[in-house]
Amino acid sequence: MATTTALTLGEGIRRQADYWRVVYQRTWRGTVISSFLAPLFYVLAMGVLLGGFIDGDPDVLEGATSYFDFVVPGLIAAHAMQTAVGETTYPVMSMIKWQRVYDSMLATPLTCRDLVAAHLTFIAFRLATTCAVYDLVLAPFGVFATWWGALLAFLAQVLVGMVFAVWVFGFSARLHSEEGYGVLFRLGIFPLFLFSGAFFPVSNLGAAGAWLARVTPLWQGVNLSRMLTLDHVTWWVAGVNAGVLLVLLAAGWVWAVSGLQKRLVW
Amino acid sequence: MSTAQPLGAVRATALLVERNYIVYRKAWKLFLSGFFEPFFYLLSIGIGVGALIDTFEFNGREIPYAEFVAPGMLAASALNGALIDATFNTFFKLRFVKLYDQMLATPLTTRDVARGEIAWSQLRGSTYAAAFLVIMAAMGLVHSWWAVLAFPATLLIGFASSAVCMALTTYMRSWQDFDLITLAQVPLFLFSATFFPITAYPDPVRWVVEGTPLYRGVVLCRELTTGSLTWASAVSVVYLLALGLAGLFVVRRRLDALLLT
Numbered sequence: 001m002a003t004t005t006a007l008t009l010g011e012g013i014r015r016q017a018d019y020w021r022v023v024y025q026r027t028w029r030g031t032v033i034s035s036f037l038a039p040l041f042y043v044l045a046m047g048v049l050l051g052g053f054i055d056g057d058p059d060v061l062e063g064a065t066s067y068f069d070f071v072v073p074g075l076i077a078a079h080a081m082q083t084a085v086g087e088t089t090y091p092v093m094s095m096i097k098w099q100r101v102y103d104s105m106l107a108t109p110l111t112c113r114d115l116v117a118a119h120l121t122f123i124a125f126r127l128a129t130t131c132a133v134y135d136l137v138l139a140p141f142g143v144f145a146t147w148w149g150a151l152l153a154f155l156a157q158v159l160v161g162m163v164f165a166v167w168v169f170g171f172s173a174r175l176h177s178e179e180g181y182g183v184l185f186r187l188g189i190f191p192l193f194l195f196s197g198a199f200f201p202v203s204n205l206g207a208a209g210a211w212l213a214r215v216t217p218l219w220q221g222v223n224l225s226r227m228l229t230l231d232h233v234t235w236w237v238a239g240v241n242a243g244v245l246l247v248l249l250a251a252g253w254v255w256a257v258s259g260l261q262k263r264l265v266w
Numbered sequence: 267m268s269t270a271q272p273l274g275a276v277r278a279t280a281l282l283v284e285r286n287y288i289v290y291r292k293a294w295k296l297f298l299s300g301f302f303e304p305f306f307y308l309l310s311i312g313i314g315v316g317a318l319i320d321t322f323e324f325n326g327r328e329i330p331y332a333e334f335v336a337p338g339m340l341a342a343s344a345l346n347g348a349l350i351d352a353t354f355n356t357f358f359k360l361r362f363v364k365l366y367d368q369m370l371a372t373p374l375t376t377r378d379v380a381r382g383e384i385a386w387s388q389l390r391g392s393t394y395a396a397a398f399l400v401i402m403a404a405m406g407l408v409h410s411w412w413a414v415l416a417f418p419a420t421l422l423i424g425f426a427s428s429a430v431c432m433a434l435t436t437y438m439r440s441w442q443d444f445d446l447i448t449l450a451q452v453p454l455f456l457f458s459a460t461f462f463p464i465t466a467y468p469d470p471v472r473w474v475v476e477g478t479p480l481y482r483g484v485v486l487c488r489e490l491t492t493g494s495l496t497w498a499s500a501v502s503v504v505y506l507l508a509l510g511l512a513g514l515f516v517v518r519r520r521l522d523a524l525l526l527t
Contacts, residue, residue: 037452054315186299
């Protein structure tokens with residue numbers, strides 16, 4: 001390792017591009033159901049059918065005039081989280097421990113920083129395609145109040161997904177048995193999905209519950225996605241939401257790289 | 267083989283259940299956490315979304331949303347609890363560790379394997395169901411003594427779903443085929459009148475939904491926990507029982523074909 005000259009980050013990522021392209025070519029079919037179909041079922045069940053029984057009162061629904069408009073931006077943000085978590089749990093453990101792909105990559109001039117960056121770039125691609133498909137499919141249903149809001153909401157959805165990607169990557173890098181994932185899913189991701197304001201205004205949880213929900217990273221993304229989609233933006237809140245997510249992203253990046261470094265190199 | 271004395275059905279089933287118990291003893295945390303899933307759904311949808319909805323009409327009476335959703339979650343959790351064991355775990359044992367081949371080298375028969383595996387996944391599902399019912403009662407979501415029968419009702423749902431899923435699993439060729447299970451499970455969970463009344467659908471769709479096993483289970487549980495039984499409850503019971511027995515029959519036939527020929 002010491003004899004080779006270090007690559008720049010861009011070069012490091014570029015050298016893994018063909019690897020990730022092949023991975024996607026071979027696995028995209030499996031993502032169709034989980035990434036596109038299952039969430040559309042949720043939109044139909046919750047947004048359309050259950051929504052038919054709920055009054056579209058903007059005072060109750062954070063500015064939305066129907067439950068459909070309320071729930072859809074939240075569902076997309078929550079789905080970005082689930083996609084990111086799906087890509088950074090078993091796949092990461094597999095590359096570290098079962099297939100040992102990272103080990104073989106590290107035998108080349110690539111470093112841990114390069115591996116994490118390329119893997120995250122792939123996840124960003126997955127998130128961007130998944131969220132874009134959603135936003136495009138839902139656009140004709142009139143969920144977006146403005147075109148620029150739609151674009152910013154899309155970026156917010158990808159951003160919240162990436163925050164989960166870096167943190168869960170760091171967690172996976174430190175995890176030695178896959179049993180930890182059961183706990184992560186059931187006591188971490190799943191409650192976040194249900195209680196972070198995707199399905200109902202967090203104020204329904206009572207004062208304490210609402211504040212607890214508001215400190216979760218998913219709520220920051222859900223709220224941002226919803227405010228921008230509905231064009232019902234309180235700008236200072238949006239700034240705080242985006243700021244929190246960006247700080248979490250930066251800190252998570254350090255956590256992910258250091259985790260992999262400790263696991264495979266030191 | 268010919269010299270060994272076959273075991274009685276009960277002994278054989280008990281042996282298989284005991285084996286699974288020993289295997290699972292180490293994964294008790296995973297086992298335990300499975301119970302939280304429907305509970306979280308109940309809190310989130312029942313309470314959080316419930317605040318947005320007044321009441322729903324069910325069999326002629328108005329009930330609050332949480333009381334409407336809870337039995338739906340109960341039935342769905344009985345299905346989901348049985349599903350994992352009957353699909354992924356069965357496939358793994360059948361194709362990878364060749365566990366059933368080994369079992370058939372003992373006096374156990376394919377019939378015992380089918381019964382034993384289904385009994386085990388039943389046991390697992392029913393533990394969740396029982397805990398869930400206790401929570402429902404504690405949260406004041408149960409107002410009828412008929413609710414006691416909701417427990418056997420979940421056993422029936424678990425029996426039907428594990429038998430059918432295990433039968434389907436014997437036809438699976440690879441892990442990729444399990445996407446089809448997800449493809450069936452998610453819509454079943456979402457559209458079986460779990461979250462909203464069946465009146466949300468236009469008539470033709472409604473008839474289709476009424477024919478699905480989870481819908482039968484959901485209304486059965488809802489009728490029992492709200493105490494508003496009808497003749498449709500009996501239809502549900504017979505339907506689920508028939509489905510389970512048919513599944514059991516197919517599993518046995520398929521195991522014979524896969525392992526003994």
